[in-house]
Amino acid sequence: MNLVQLERRPIGAYPQVPLVALDSVWFQVAGTLCNLECTHCFISSSPTNRSFEMMTEAEVAAHLEEARGLGVRAYYFTGGEPFLNKAMVPILARTLAQGPACVLTNGIPITARLAGELSRLSAGSEYSLELRISIDGYDAQSNDPIRGEGSFEKILLGVGRLAEVGLNPVITVTEACEGVASRAGRLKFLEVLRALGLSQPRLKILPLLRMGAEEKRLRPYQAHETLAGVELDRAAIDKLECGHARMVTKKGVYVCPILIDHPGARLAATLTESLVPFGLSYSACYTCHAEGLSCAT
Amino acid sequence: MRDLTRIAFFGGIYSNHYALQAALQIARAKGVDAIWALGDFGAFGPHPDRSIEILRGAEIPAIQGNYEESLSSGAEDCHCGYTDPRDNHYAQLSYDYTKANTKAEYRQWMGTLPTSARIELGNKRLRLCHGSPRRINEFLWKSNTSTPFVERMLRDEDADLIVCTHTGIHWDRLGPDGRGIVNVGALGRPANDGHTHVWFTILESGPAGLRVEHVPVEYDHRRLALEMADEGLPAEFIETIETGWWTTCLEILPAKERAAGRY
Numbered sequence: 407m408n409l410v411q412l413e414r415r416p417i418g419a420y421p422q423v424p425l426v427a428l429d430s431v432w433f434q435v436a437g438t439l440c441n442l443e444c445t446h447c448f449i450s451s452s453p454t455n456r457s458f459e460m461m462t463e464a465e466v467a468a469h470l471e472e473a474r475g476l477g478v479r480a481y482y483f484t485g486g487e488p489f490l491n492k493a494m495v496p497i498l499a500r501t502l503a504q505g506p507a508c509v510l511t512n513g514i515p516i517t518a519r520l521a522g523e524l525s526r527l528s529a530g531s532e533y534s535l536e537l538r539i540s541i542d543g544y545d546a547q548s549n550d551p552i553r554g555e556g557s558f559e560k561i562l563l564g565v566g567r568l569a570e571v572g573l574n575p576v577i578t579v580t581e582a583c584e585g586v587a588s589r590a591g592r593l594k595f596l597e598v599l600r601a602l603g604l605s606q607p608r609l610k611i612l613p614l615l616r617m618g619a620e621e622k623r624l625r626p627y628q629a630h631e632t633l634a635g636v637e638l639d640r641a642a643i644d645k646l647e648c649g650h651a652r653m654v655t656k657k658g659v660y661v662c663p664i665l666i667d668h669p670g671a672r673l674a675a676t677l678t679e680s681l682v683p684f685g686l687s688y689s690a691c692y693t694c695h696a697e698g699l700s701c702a703t
Numbered sequence: 704m705r706d707l708t709r710i711a712f713f714g715g716i717y718s719n720h721y722a723l724q725a726a727l728q729i730a731r732a733k734g735v736d737a738i739w740a741l742g743d744f745g746a747f748g749p750h751p752d753r754s755i756e757i758l759r760g761a762e763i764p765a766i767q768g769n770y771e772e773s774l775s776s777g778a779e780d781c782h783c784g785y786t787d788p789r790d791n792h793y794a795q796l797s798y799d800y801t802k803a804n805t806k807a808e809y810r811q812w813m814g815t816l817p818t819s820a821r822i823e824l825g826n827k828r829l830r831l832c833h834g835s836p837r838r839i840n841e842f843l844w845k846s847n848t849s850t851p852f853v854e855r856m857l858r859d860e861d862a863d864l865i866v867c868t869h870t871g872i873h874w875d876r877l878g879p880d881g882r883g884i885v886n887v888g889a890l891g892r893p894a895n896d897g898h899t900h901v902w903f904t905i906l907e908s909g910p911a912g913l914r915v916e917h918v919p920v921e922y923d924h925r926r927l928a929l930e931m932a933d934e935g936l937p938a939e940f941i942e943t944i945e946t947g948w949w950t951t952c953l954e955i956l957p958a959k960e961r962a963a964g965r966y
Contacts, residue, residue, distance in 0.1 A: 479848065504849060504851060528959075532845065533846050533849065572962065574961065606964075644838075
């Protein structure tokens, strides 16, 4: 077995996670700019949040080239809302020439024309183009208080446009959607998706990260929600995104897609320099380990 | 011992002893020098000991899959690597049946098998594994396994070719130098393509380089389906054998492989 040797450390210290292998590279391609202002957003993305600016195609291309040399398996695009970036289609074309791509979108910017372009990109690559669309309720009544007035209907239009061109998105739902993590809640959501005409409904349920806007919606992390003193074995490390991925932003490379508001999570300017161990000293790290959050599709 | 030039590889057998018998006949008729089994002898199908008896009787060299690792270590589940609750539900039914119906002697034998192997074919160094060289239950699908990632694995493993299974769908991607990856597919259930036949793979080294042949195997799938029903195995598993469409373990599929199926 390829066991990872963890350093001995005093009780109460945080576990260190080595970069086991750089399998996934994330791009915060739209910065923190979003057409929505969801009340549970862990990085408080909004139409006016410019803490991170959008990335240019040239910036993404440079990191893609570096990633190719490092043997990266897959690429993810997030924001904010990735499709607010006008270069998103050429960026995806470039990406799909060297590996699979997954876009995390709220679905609202997906016009019939964009859906057509995405369909052509998908058909033209031997790699999968995944679209992940976030919804936070079974209906407008439960979704719109979180994602914004009228958003449910607009999201469904985007989902429908993808379905019309043969693209089957993964629908992601956070636990802000009441009961969705239970078996009954899951089945109910799958029925909602089937009713939309998705014959092969794909569903991913995500725990909440109690930071950013979510701190004010329900609650912040509590003192006991920490990994201080916790030992992680290889199996636990294998499940953590930070052991297998890095997040590229306009401001440099961060350890993961979640911690970009924390300066201590910025590791380097390049992917190559970012392949270093990371101490899990943030409360969000507790969610990834204890609640099994995985950003990957 | 003469050099090997033509080798057959059997992926997940999943207790499909009829397909295994048929594949053995085809491989021998095609004059292979050797046959390797890449793990997951049990799962989905009936009477797991029958496939093991065929493998052992034919003295086929084999490596462990996640099923052999779990069964030999007494694990409570198959460690298949699914992430979806419905997929895990069916995976558990499959594992519990297989565990209850595999002789202790055979479970012990599984633990004596290696988890990987290195062999040579022509001038190529082959790294045999179940899932991936680094993890027994890693899924290497064609549409989410980038070429740079394959090249990295080859560098890490000091090999020319990765030969794997675990996903249940055969594919290959070789560079102009003949280096790359071959997923040999599965004998245990169809490739989610609406056809009832199953697959194994032959690699052949010749003057023109390495040749990959994915070989379809017709077998008495109706008889297998009847046996599965007699054993009380889930109707969803039987439907897959009868129709060629996967009904479970679907959420792990990437977009392209999912879109190719019915469910």
